[in-house]
Amino acid sequence: MGRDGTTRRRALTGAGATAAAALLAGCTSSGGGEPSADARRERVSAAALRALRTRTAATSTTLLGRYDAVIARHPEQRARLAPLRSAVAEHVKALAPAGAAPSASASVPASASSSASAPASASSGPAAEAGSRGGAVPADAAEAVRSLVSAERNSGKAQTAALMDAPPELARLLASVAAANAVHAYLLSRGASS
Amino acid sequence: MTKDKGLLDATQAALAAEHAAVYGYGVVGGRVGSAGRAEANAAYTAHLARRDALRRAVRALGGTPKAAAAAYDLPFPVTDPDSAGRLAAQLEDKVADVYSDLVRAATGDARGDAAAALSDAAVRAARWRGSGVAFPGLAERA
Numbered sequence: 001m002g003r004d005g006t007t008r009r010r011a012l013t014g015a016g017a018t019a020a021a022a023l024l025a026g027c028t029s030s031g032g033g034e035p036s037a038d039a040r041r042e043r044v045s046a047a048a049l050r051a052l053r054t055r056t057a058a059t060s061t062t063l064l065g066r067y068d069a070v071i072a073r074h075p076e077q078r079a080r081l082a083p084l085r086s087a088v089a090e091h092v093k094a095l096a097p098a099g100a101a102p103s104a105s106a107s108v109p110a111s112a113s114s115s116a117s118a119p120a121s122a123s124s125g126p127a128a129e130a131g132s133r134g135g136a137v138p139a140d141a142a143e144a145v146r147s148l149v150s151a152e153r154n155s156g157k158a159q160t161a162a163l164m165d166a167p168p169e170l171a172r173l174l175a176s177v178a179a180a181n182a183v184h185a186y187l188l189s190r191g192a193s194s
Numbered sequence: 195m196t197k198d199k200g201l202l203d204a205t206q207a208a209l210a211a212e213h214a215a216v217y218g219y220g221v222v223g224g225r226v227g228s229a230g231r232a233e234a235n236a237a238y239t240a241h242l243a244r245r246d247a248l249r250r251a252v253r254a255l256g257g258t259p260k261a262a263a264a265a266y267d268l269p270f271p272v273t274d275p276d277s278a279g280r281l282a283a284q285l286e287d288k289v290a291d292v293y294s295d296l297v298r299a300a301t302g303d304a305r306g307d308a309a310a311a312l313s314d315a316a317v318r319a320a321r322w323r324g325s326g327v328a329f330p331g332l333a334e335r336a
Contacts, residue, residue, distance in 0.1 A: 087328035094329070160309055163297065172298040175309040176329045179290070179316035183326035186317050 156181030286319035294331035
């Protein structure tokens with residue numbers, strides 16, 4: 001590179017703040033329709049958004065329950081699983097609709113495990129069902145960790161499916177949660193800890 | 195129209211990050227050592243493919259794909275396998291950030307592709323680093 005005027009150089013990292021402003025456009029124009037109709041549409045879509053948040057939070061809650069069940073059965077795995085479990089607990093909090101009461105299992109610290117095998121809301125979504133159908137925790141620790149890998153993958157699939165119909169900001173959050181599920185599945189299957 | 199503008203901007207931003215990743219992995223590949231070489235090569239190939247797909251996406255949106263910069267500043271000297279791995283992880287973080295913005299801006303297949311690209315980048319970052327973060331691609335939650 002003989003001539004490297006500064007204008008032709010770009011920083012490799014950390015230069016990403018430019019796109020955000022423009023991306024936020026697009027969902028605020030109300031165009032002058034009658035206010036009552038607009039207000040009604042907003043209420044409807046707020047209800048749909050709340051339902052989607054509730055459903056996707058339940059998916060992560062089910063996964064959290066699986067972590068608790070595995071940790072309860074295999075306490076020696078706690079140190080290895082705790083960082084991943086706590087990330088999943090953060091997902092539950094981030095996805096839950098504003099004002100929702102935090103579910104019991106989302107707020108217990110990694111050391112608690114009393115309600116471990118009873119996921120709070122097992123009935124919504126394919127991943128939730130798959131998670132609760134994960135059934136008894138295998139007696140073999142490696143087997144139990146493998147069951148968590150499947151639970152992470154199922155959860156990621158469900159969150160990825162959900163993001164396709166989500167409004168922009170929630171879609172972005174769900175994509176991140178699904179990516180974290182993929183990372184967890186990778187870390188668990190290769191045997192790394194945090 | 196603002197929506198299309200937002201989508202085009204986000205697609206261009208993702209393309210710029212992939213250009214940087216392709217350049218960066220060229221540096222990584224030279225310093226990563228034999229242990230990490232296969233992984234660096236696989237990542238390089240993956241970023242080339244994403245870069246080409248994003249060029250096509252920009253054209254499909256009626257834009258002109260951004261060119262790569264002539265040169266890029268490295269965030270720190272890359273002199274050995276350790277620093278090469280750290281650079282690779284940072285490249286993946288940056289790519290994950292722009293794909294999360296692209297998920298937000300896009301719909302349909304483009305959104306699905308961006309989500310898959312975010313997931314791939316997050317897993318590669320975790321490979322290099324040996325650990326993950328709670329919210330890959332969300333810089334504001336880092």
